[in-house]
Amino acid sequence: MSKFGRPSDIPLWANFVLVPLINLTLAFMVSGLVVLAIGENPIEAVGWLLRGAFGNQEFIGYTLYYTTNLIFTGLAVAVAFHCGLFNIGGEGQAYIGGLGVGLVCLYLDFLPFGLIVPVAILGGALFGAAWAYVPAYLQATRGSHIVITTIMFNFIAASLMVYLMVNVLIRPGQQSPESRPFDENATLWSMHEMLGWVGIEIARSPLNASFLWALICGFLVYLFIWRTRWGYEIRTAGQNQRAAVYGGISPARNIVLAVSISGALAGFVGLNEIMGVQQRLLLNFTAGYGFTGIAVALMGRNHPVGIVLAALLFGALYQGGAELAFEIPTITRDMVVVIQGLVILFAGALENMLRPQIESLFRRGGPADANAQAE
Amino acid sequence: MEIFTLVVLLLDATLRVATPLILAALGGLFSERAGVVDIGLEGKMLGAAFAAAATASVTGSAWLGLCMGIGVSMTLAMIHAFACVTHRGDHVVSGVAINILVAGLTVTLGIAWFERGGQTPDLYNPDPYTGIELPGTAVTTEDAIRMVVDADPDDRLRTPRQVEQAIAGGDVEMAAQVEALTREPTPVIGWILGGVQDFANGFVDFVREERFTGITLPLADTVAHVPVIGLIYSELISGHNILVYFALLAVPITAWVVYRSRFGLRLRAVGENPAAVDTAGISVTWMRYKALMITGFLCGIAGTYLSTAHNASFVRDMTAGKGFLALAALIFAKWRPIPVLLACLLFGFLEAIEARLQGTPINLLGLTFTIPVQFIQALPYILTVVLLAGFIGKAIAPKAIGTPYVKER
Numbered sequence: 001m002s003k004f005g006r007p008s009d010i011p012l013w014a015n016f017v018l019v020p021l022i023n024l025t026l027a028f029m030v031s032g033l034v035v036l037a038i039g040e041n042p043i044e045a046v047g048w049l050l051r052g053a054f055g056n057q058e059f060i061g062y063t064l065y066y067t068t069n070l071i072f073t074g075l076a077v078a079v080a081f082h083c084g085l086f087n088i089g090g091e092g093q094a095y096i097g098g099l100g101v102g103l104v105c106l107y108l109d110f111l112p113f114g115l116i117v118p119v120a121i122l123g124g125a126l127f128g129a130a131w132a133y134v135p136a137y138l139q140a141t142r143g144s145h146i147v148i149t150t151i152m153f154n155f156i157a158a159s160l161m162v163y164l165m166v167n168v169l170i171r172p173g174q175q176s177p178e179s180r181p182f183d184e185n186a187t188l189w190s191m192h193e194m195l196g197w198v199g200i201e202i203a204r205s206p207l208n209a210s211f212l213w214a215l216i217c218g219f220l221v222y223l224f225i226w227r228t229r230w231g232y233e234i235r236t237a238g239q240n241q242r243a244a245v246y247g248g249i250s251p252a253r254n255i256v257l258a259v260s261i262s263g264a265l266a267g268f269v270g271l272n273e274i275m276g277v278q279q280r281l282l283l284n285f286t287a288g289y290g291f292t293g294i295a296v297a298l299m300g301r302n303h304p305v306g307i308v309l310a311a312l313l314f315g316a317l318y319q320g321g322a323e324l325a326f327e328i329p330t331i332t333r334d335m336v337v338v339i340q341g342l343v344i345l346f347a348g349a350l351e352n353m354l355r356p357q358i359e360s361l362f363r364r365g366g367p368a369d370a371n372a373q374a375e
Numbered sequence: 376m377e378i379f380t381l382v383v384l385l386l387d388a389t390l391r392v393a394t395p396l397i398l399a400a401l402g403g404l405f406s407e408r409a410g411v412v413d414i415g416l417e418g419k420m421l422g423a424a425f426a427a428a429a430t431a432s433v434t435g436s437a438w439l440g441l442c443m444g445i446g447v448s449m450t451l452a453m454i455h456a457f458a459c460v461t462h463r464g465d466h467v468v469s470g471v472a473i474n475i476l477v478a479g480l481t482v483t484l485g486i487a488w489f490e491r492g493g494q495t496p497d498l499y500n501p502d503p504y505t506g507i508e509l510p511g512t513a514v515t516t517e518d519a520i521r522m523v524v525d526a527d528p529d530d531r532l533r534t535p536r537q538v539e540q541a542i543a544g545g546d547v548e549m550a551a552q553v554e555a556l557t558r559e560p561t562p563v564i565g566w567i568l569g570g571v572q573d574f575a576n577g578f579v580d581f582v583r584e585e586r587f588t589g590i591t592l593p594l595a596d597t598v599a600h601v602p603v604i605g606l607i608y609s610e611l612i613s614g615h616n617i618l619v620y621f622a623l624l625a626v627p628i629t630a631w632v633v634y635r636s637r638f639g640l641r642l643r644a645v646g647e648n649p650a651a652v653d654t655a656g657i658s659v660t661w662m663r664y665k666a667l668m669i670t671g672f673l674c675g676i677a678g679t680y681l682s683t684a685h686n687a688s689f690v691r692d693m694t695a696g697k698g699f700l701a702l703a704a705l706i707f708a709k710w711r712p713i714p715v716l717l718a719c720l721l722f723g724f725l726e727a728i729e730a731r732l733q734g735t736p737i738n739l740l741g742l743t744f745t746i747p748v749q750f751i752q753a754l755p756y757i758l759t760v761v762l763l764a765g766f767i768g769k770a771i772a773p774k775a776i777g778t779p780y781v782k783e784r
Contacts, residue, residue, distance in 0.1 A: 034480065038487035086467050088414075135760075144763035145772070147414070147467050148706060151699055152756040159753035167747070294471055334482040334493070341476025349458035349469030 010362045016306060020299050020347060022354060024313075027342035034338060040328055045335075052323025053316035059323065061191065061205025067308075067315030068207070068272045069094075071214040073293025074311050075221050076266035078302040082225055083258035084238035089135065089150025090266040091290030092157030093128040097267020098274045099161065100127025102281035105186035105274070106169070106179060113185055120186075120275055121213070121268070128267020129260040131157060136259030140252035146259065154290075165283055179281035188276040208276035210268070217265060218304035224261075234258045266290060288337075295340045298347040314340065380606065385727050387611050390619060391685060393723025395420065395677040397622045399701035400708070400715045401629050402673030406452075407710060408633065409666035410646040410775040411459055414470025415451065416674055417698025418477035423448040423678025425481040428495040428689035429488065437498070437587050437683050444683075445675030451477065452671030453664075460663045463779035474698075482691045493691035498586040498683060504579040511561035512569040519556035523549070587616040587684035618680045623716075625673065630712040642666055646773035649780040659780045677701075703759040709770050722755045 010019075032042035053063045073090045080087035087093075100123035108119060135149035165177035191207040225231035237244040237254040244251050273285040292314055299313065300306030314336075321336035346353075399416045406413040423444035431440030451473055458464040458472075482493040489495055505521065514522075520535045542550045560569055581590075595613035598605045633639040641662055644652045649659045681697070682689040704722055708714035729751040736745050762770055 034483065038484065086465075088467065088471065138760070138764045142763075142765050144760070144765070147412075148702070149760050149763055151414070152703065152760045155696060155699065155756045156753045156760075159749040163747050163749035166749075291471070291475060294468070295475075298468070330487045332483065332486055334479045334486070337475060337479025338483055339479075341472050341474075341479055344468060344475060345454075345458070345472035349464035349472050350462055352462045352464055353458075 010359055014358065014362065016301050016303065019351075019354075019358065020301065020306070020310075022358070023347040023351075024299070024343065026346045027339055030342050031335065031339045035331065035335070038330055040331055045324060045328060045331055048324045048327045049317070049320035051320075052327075053320035055323075057203035058205050059319060061203060061207040062322075063312070063315045063319040064191075064211055065206040065208070065272070065277070065315075066318040067311045068211045068214045069269050069289040070292055070296050070311035070314050071218060071308055072265050072268040072272070073289050074296030074300060074307040075217060075293075075304065076262045076290075077293045077297035078300070078304075078307055079221060079225070079234075079265060080259055080262040081297060081302050082231075082238050083234045083254055084241075085139070085255060085259060086147050087132065087150055087259055087262045087266075088147055088294070089132065089153050089263075089290070090293045091286050091288070092150070092154035093131045093263040093266035094269035094286045094290050095154075095157045095161055096131040097124040097128030097264070098270025098285055099164070099281070100124045100267060101270035101274045102169075102179065103127075105182040105279075106281065109183040109186040111185075116186055117188070117209075121271060124267040124270045125264035126267075128270075129264040132259045132263020132266070133256065136256045136263075139259070140255040146255075161283060165281065169281055177283055181280045182275070186275070187279045188271070190276070206277040208272065210272040210276045213268065213271065215308070217268065218308050221265070222304045230254075230257065266293070292340055295343045295347070298351075299343055379603070383606050383610050385724070385731065388727035388730070389720060389724040390611070390615065391723075392726045393719045394619045394622045395680050395685070395697055396701045396704055396719040396722060397716060398618075398625065398673045398677035398680065399698055400705045400719055401625055401712065402670040402677070403702055403705045404629065404633070404710060404712060404715060405642065405666045405673070406670040407705065407776055408646045408773055409642050409663045410649060410773055410778070410780070411455070411663055411667060412466035412470065412777045413455065413667075413670060414467050414702070415455055415473035415698075416670075416701050417694050417696070418470070418474035419448040419451045419671060419674035420678035420681065420698050421474075421481055421692070421694045422451050422477040423675040424682035424693055425485060425495070425678075425689045427675075427679035428498065428682035429485070431498055431585055431683050432489075432496040432688070435583070435585050437584050438582065440683050441676065441679045444679035445672055448675030448678060449668055449671030452667040452674070456664050456667040459779065460660050460667075463781070466777050478692060481689070485689065485691070495682070495689040498687045500580075500584050500586060500588060504576045504583070506579065507572055507575045509568040509572045511565035512572050513560035513565065514556060514558045516553060516557055519553045522556050523552055585683075586687050587618055587680075589614040589616055590620075616680075616684045618676060618684050621676065622680075626712055626716045633712060638665075643773070646775055649775050653780070653782060659782070663780075674698075700755055703755055706770050706772075707755075707759050707762055710773065725751055725754055 035042040035045050052059060054060055073094060076090050076093070077087055101120050104116065104120045104123035108116060111119060131153060132150070135144070135146050135153055138144040138149055139146040162177070165179070169179045170177050171180040188208045188210055190204070191209070191211065192202050192204050194209060195202050223231075225235065233244070233249045234254045234257065236247060236249055237251040238258075241251045244254070269286060269289055274281060278285060296307055296310045296314055299310035300308070317336045317339060318333070321331075321333040324335070325332045399420055402419075403413050403416050426447040427437075427440035427444030429440075430443040431437050434440075455466075455469050455473060458469040459466045485491070485493040485495060505518070517535070520538045523538055524535055538549060538553070542553065560566055590613075592608075592613035595609040599609040601608075631639075633642065641652060641657055645657075645659055645662045645666070652662065653659050677697075678694070681693055686693070700722055701719070704718040705715060707718040707721075708716075729748055732746065732748065732751070736743050
């Protein structure tokens with residue numbers, strides 16, 4: 001079975017830069033055709049998109065706020081990919097992770113601020129990981145296909161959250177299913193506050209401290225996957241289970257480990273959305289970030305650097321798409337969903353389509369291959 | 376309400392809700408039995424629902440809508456086949472791509488074409504057709520009133536209701552006019568021609584309808600008053616639209632095709648051991664393409680049902696997880712046709728009961744409690760996970776599922 005972003009016969013830079021760019025170009029070309037089909041000018045649309053994503057400080061702030069969520073979910077998908085598993089349940093894990101963050105902010109807000117942030121991080125991680133643990137455990141010990149079980153867990157999470165918000169956590173005497181607002185103490189600093197302390201004035205936006213945590217997570221994932229024994233074991237189990245067993249590595253243990261970490265990372269979406277932006281618990285705050293994480297991981301070739309860049313790209317599409325809808329009302333943000341689907345199609349499902357052509361491009365004239373052919 | 380009536384109505388609702396699940400799950404059965412994982416049932420249904428409702432509202436024909444729905448769904452299935460079979464891409468990734476792509480595309484195109492926030496215009500059926508009139512047939516008072524309305528020279532009368540009110544208000548002239556038009560059928564020949572006329576008019580209605588509506592089976596109204604059987608026949612069996620009956624028919628057909636036909640044998644073999652099929656000189660690729668065509672066909676009907684029969688327009692994200700529920704039913708049924716029907720009916724029943732319960736307290740053995748609606752909503756998914764975990768029987772997937780076949784060179 002083909003593995004995503006597997007090493008191939010082409011140089012590294014081509015695998016990490018050229019291939020994603022070709023896939024992205026294809027996705028944008030087809031999206032351009034859709035824009036043409038609805039009677040608008042694709043070039044003009046791209047112009048508005050870029051202006052909407054990076055046009056001023058506020059827009060950039062929004063772009064990076066979306067990027068934060070997508071770094072978390074992208075990393076989540078990637079960690080599971082490294083173990084050869086497809087965690088399609090990022091959406092549900094983010095939802096339950098947000099619940100964990102929210103519960104900490106609601107019921108442990110007597111803690112000093114310095115303590116509540118790590119506790120909230122822990123809460124999000126634990127709840128997200130717990131929601132991923134069950135499918136992981138079933139996959140590892142009973143062979144239940146993790147793709148199906150994580151899909152099922154997305155739906156179960158949605159029902160559970162509706163139940164909790166409507167019956168348990170709702171603020172008494174209120175119609176809409178939302179919890180009470182968190183105390184000032186239990187909210188994350190926004191970026192304009194933080195930069196204000198060091199004398200830099202920027203426009204207000206939902207961007208908050210969780211963006212920094214996302215970057216730290218990216219670095220930690222890099223260290224974990226490529227610089228620790230656990231990461232090595234996870235990658236081995238993902239590449240070849242039999243070889244892993246032969247080498248004394250337990251695939252079951254690594255499946256549980258990788259998917260739980262994946263769930264914890266997805267759970268951090270709650271940190272940004274619940275603790276940082278909404279500052280209360282509510283429904284549907286995950287808004288499809290879990291699924292976009294799949295596109296982000298595929299684009300980013302499962303490497304944290306690639307994932308941060310791909311998350312930035314999709315963050316820009318989210319924010320630019322929102323502004324684009326103001327300028328050209330016929331193109332709504334759903335166009336971004338189309339692009340997302342096309343990226344997954346070209347970068348994921350059809351990744352083998354152009355591979356022979358790209359490989360032969362490098363083989364031809366390459367000195368090593370020329371020698372090999374001469375022999 | 377009498378408990379028996381309640382049960383019949385509940386089962387009636389079950390059938391309506393289960394129909395798209397049955398069709399989509401049977402579609403998934405063909406694909407997965409051939410070794411291709413299909414997460415994209417949801418996307419195919421959604422695409423078909425949009426295409427069908429859009430076509431039906433523009434052309435005014437539910438049948439053209441059905442054709443378009445099937446066409447779009449089959450196209451999506453072919454994209455899946457192209458990615459998974461021809462280019463050996465990951466089946467799950469391809470399915471996810473199709474789901475997301477369709478979710479975005481239907482709304483984008485819907486907004487651009489219909490300017491209703493992603494919804495398609497409501498589908499209305501025209502008044503019953505009465506254009507075919509045969510000599511000697513009965514003309515009832517109702518028919519006569521309609522004829523009076525149609526023939527009104529000043530166009531003041533617009534609805535039969537106005538005529539009825541006029542007669543009730545003492546308009547003798549109007550009453551005489553209606554009386555004159557009413558006639559008893561000529562014995563024998565009139566009865567026969569009357570039947571032919573009703574059938575012909577009904578047929579015209581059937582062909583030109585904008586959305587699929589219920590078909591009253593023969594004698595349904597006549598036996599409606601017979602106790603027990605009458606209610607079962609007239610409510611539960613009769614009165615569904617044609618797609619419901621097709622879904623029920625598709626189950627035995629699928630069972631026959633999969634287990635009794637040569638095609639079915641090859642289909643199952645391709646999913647279990649493609650190398651053996653290849654050795655026998657049968658193209659694995661072509662078999663899987665054919666299987667996915669059937670998947671697309673059935674999902675197309677499922678989607679069409681949602682937007683042009685069960686509802687009267689397309690709304691954004693209208694499948695709302697039904698494709699995944701169908702997938703769950705397929706796994707729950709361990710990839711077999713008859714159990715697929717039962718699993719879909721079970722899931723449909725849960726949905727029907729959930730709509731009816733809505734937090735009503737239940738009194739059982741002296742204990743009063745309410746079952747949370749959300750629990751019933753989540754129950755199909757919980758059951759599927761429990762089954763997959765091997766706690767209630769073991770769900771064993773086709774052996775070669777999800778693995779691309781690489782022909783030996």
